[in-house]
Amino acid sequence: MIIIAGGGIAGLTMALTCHQLGIECRVYESSEALRPLGVGINLQPNAVRELYDLGLADTLAEISIEAEEWALFTKDAHLVWSEPRGTLAGYRWPQFSVHRGQLQMALYREVILRLGEGSVQTDARLTSYQNESSHVAANFAGSSGHTFSVTGDLLIGADGIHSAVRAQMYPNEGAPLWGGTIMWRGTSRARAPRTNNSFILIGTLDHRFVCYPITKPDDDGFTTLNWIAELTPEKRQEPASSDWNREVATEQFLPHFLDWRFDWIDVPEIIRSAQTAYEYPMVDRNPVQSWVDDRALLIGDAAHAMYPVGSNGASQAIVDTRLLGAQLTQYGETQEAIERFQSEVIEDLSALVLRNRGAGPISILGVVEQRRQTPDQTVHEIINEHDIAEHMANYKQAAGFAKDALNAAPSILGEIS
Numbered sequence: 001m002i003i004i005a006g007g008g009i010a011g012l013t014m015a016l017t018c019h020q021l022g023i024e025c026r027v028y029e030s031s032e033a034l035r036p037l038g039v040g041i042n043l044q045p046n047a048v049r050e051l052y053d054l055g056l057a058d059t060l061a062e063i064s065i066e067a068e069e070w071a072l073f074t075k076d077a078h079l080v081w082s083e084p085r086g087t088l089a090g091y092r093w094p095q096f097s098v099h100r101g102q103l104q105m106a107l108y109r110e111v112i113l114r115l116g117e118g119s120v121q122t123d124a125r126l127t128s129y130q131n132e133s134s135h136v137a138a139n140f141a142g143s144s145g146h147t148f149s150v151t152g153d154l155l156i157g158a159d160g161i162h163s164a165v166r167a168q169m170y171p172n173e174g175a176p177l178w179g180g181t182i183m184w185r186g187t188s189r190a191r192a193p194r195t196n197n198s199f200i201l202i203g204t205l206d207h208r209f210v211c212y213p214i215t216k217p218d219d220d221g222f223t224t225l226n227w228i229a230e231l232t233p234e235k236r237q238e239p240a241s242s243d244w245n246r247e248v249a250t251e252q253f254l255p256h257f258l259d260w261r262f263d264w265i266d267v268p269e270i271i272r273s274a275q276t277a278y279e280y281p282m283v284d285r286n287p288v289q290s291w292v293d294d295r296a297l298l299i300g301d302a303a304h305a306m307y308p309v310g311s312n313g314a315s316q317a318i319v320d321t322r323l324l325g326a327q328l329t330q331y332g333e334t335q336e337a338i339e340r341f342q343s344e345v346i347e348d349l350s351a352l353v354l355r356n357r358g359a360g361p362i363s364i365l366g367v368v369e370q371r372r373q374t375p376d377q378t379v380h381e382i383i384n385e386h387d388i389a390e391h392m393a394n395y396k397q398a399a400g401f402a403k404d405a406l407n408a409a410p411s412i413l414g415e416i417s
């Protein structure tokens with residue numbers, strides 16, 4: 001039996017994967033009830049492929065929108081780079097933009113449907129675990145103070161960036177690391193700029209605005225536009241907390257974007273029309289040498305929380321569960337399986353965490369800013385298109401969604417029958 005701590009994207013996908021493989025598992029989630037929290041995320045074709053293999057194609061089509069374009073702009077809204085995405089770029093699987101909470105709830109419904117009512121226990125916060133010679137015991141606490149323990153063959157820590165499993169493995173690690181950037185996130189009803197679903201990033205590395213739709217347009221042409229306003233203030237002020245759900249008033253950060261009105265996008269208008277905004281410091285964690293402690297393993301953000309600059313945190317979490325599933329199939333619910341999973345991915349994913357710290361695919365905006373000598377210089381006088389194309393291709397390679405390699409790769413676990 002596998003104990004999964006955390007009912008987020010990684011934990012729930014892990015449960016579906018175990019079910020597909022006929023492995024008994026149970027999810028323990030700290031929230032009293034799962035609610036559709038968060039705003040937009042992207043699912044890259046490598047993760048979409050895995051969700052399709054889990055039989056979730058119809059679900060994804062219902063809750064998300066296919067990405068069409070990824071485009072970067074200077075702070076005066078001039079195009080630096082645009083590229084097609086998903087099937088338009090020749091992938092065999094689409095890239096989707098989706099509300100994180102909708103995805104989590106859809107996965108949750110599917111887990112309950114396939115594994116049964118008792119397969120996810122909410123109000124169960126993992127507090128500690130003990131490795132024994134033949135099993136692992138995980139200890140949980142509920143909000144009323146009651147405690148209980150569960151034993152299993154393996155414990156999978158899918159408990160996110162504030163992972164308790166990781167805290168026990170690395171007691172001196174402390175809080176996630178903040179590099180100085182604040183993100184304000186929200187959604188607004190608006191018309192999608194450029195195409196039905198363009199990922200738009202305008203600005204510089206220190207001051208930028210990102211938006212993309214996360215629903216298909218309604219009959220009136222309006223969509224739910226996910227946005228993130230980001231600023232790295234010169235004067236660093238320690239962030240209040242890295243809590244995804246900390247609400248703030250838009251007036252608090254709107255002044256930084258007031259003059260960002262261009263003929264094709266009105267940033268202050270988008271921000272103003274949001275009902276709620278959330279403040280979150282851009283944080284990650286240093287790579288560690290091991291995600292395995294005897295019979296306990298970290299996956300998803302618990303293992304490799306990264307800056308959200310390449311739209312691939314959730315995708316990596318999903319792919320983790322499938323690669324781990326392949327090892328479990330071959331080596332059973334054993335330490336060998338989790339160690340083999342770790343050896344396969346830890347080096348590349350640790351490098352990706354560091355690459356995202358260096359701004360990942362968007363670091364090209366830094367190059368443009370650095371090289372610009374006069375305000376009227378065109379982007380093409382500053383940087384060669386071929387160099388950008390190469391930079392983008394390198395990133396996709398590092399993040400596991402290089403088109404040709406993915407299209408040609410065999411399925412990790414095969415489709416659900």
Ligand SMILES: Cc1cc2nc3c(=O)[nH]c(=O)nc-3n(C[C@H](O)[C@H](O)[C@H](O)COP(=O)(O)OP(=O)(O)OC[C@H]3O[C@@H](n4cnc5c(N)ncnc54)[C@H](O)[C@@H]3O)c2cc1C
Nearest residue numbers: 006008009010030038039125126159160244300301313314
């Ligand atoms: C509430 C919330 C909102 C988010 N919003 C966004 C967003 O808008 N945009 C974005 O890019 N990313 C967001 N993320 C992060 C994003 O979901 C992850 O980066 C990515 O999907 C990887 O998923 P994960 O399952 O590893 O981690 P998460 O999705 O963070 O899931 C971790 C799960 O573990 C649970 N948990 C935590 N501690 C314990 C414990 N001790 N015992 C049991 N369960 C525990 C959490 O409640 C959560 O359900 C959000 C995460 C959360 C928890």
